Amino acid sequence: MDDQTFSSSNFSDASNSPASYADNSNKRMTQLNQAAVEQLVAQEQARQAQMAFLAKMTEIAFEKCITKPDTTLSSKESECIAATLHKYVDAQKFVVGRYSRQQQAQQSLN
Numbered sequence: 001m002d003d004q005t006f007s008s009s010n011f012s013d014a015s016n017s018p019a020s021y022a023d024n025s026n027k028r029m030t031q032l033n034q035a036a037v038e039q040l041v042a043q044e045q046a047r048q049a050q051m052a053f054l055a056k057m058t059e060i061a062f063e064k065c066i067t068k069p070d071t072t073l074s075s076k077e078s079e080c081i082a083a084t085l086h087k088y089v090d091a092q093k094f095v096v097g098r099y100s101r102q103q104q105a106q107q108s109l110n
Helices: 020-065 073-108
Strands: none
Touching: 020 073
C-alpha cells in the first residue's frame, strides 16, 4: 500500500481539505440560491409591471371610451377600447425600440 495515499499531508493544502470542499459546496449552493431568488424577483417585477399596465389601460380606456356605464359595451365603446389599447401598445413599442437603438449606438461608441 502506498504510504502517501493515507498520509495527512494530502490535507495540508487547504483547497483539498474536507472543510474547504464543504465551504466551496456551500458557496456554490448560496450562489445557486441567490440566482433562483433573483429570478423570482425578476418574475415578480414583470408580473407587477403587467398588472400596472392593465390597471393603467383600464383607467385610460374607461375615461376615454365609456360614456355611460352599463352591463354591456356598445360596439362604439368596444371599438374605442380596442383602438386605445392598440395606440398605447404601438407607442410603447416605439419608445422601447428607440431607447434600445440609442443604447446600442452608445455601446458601440464605447
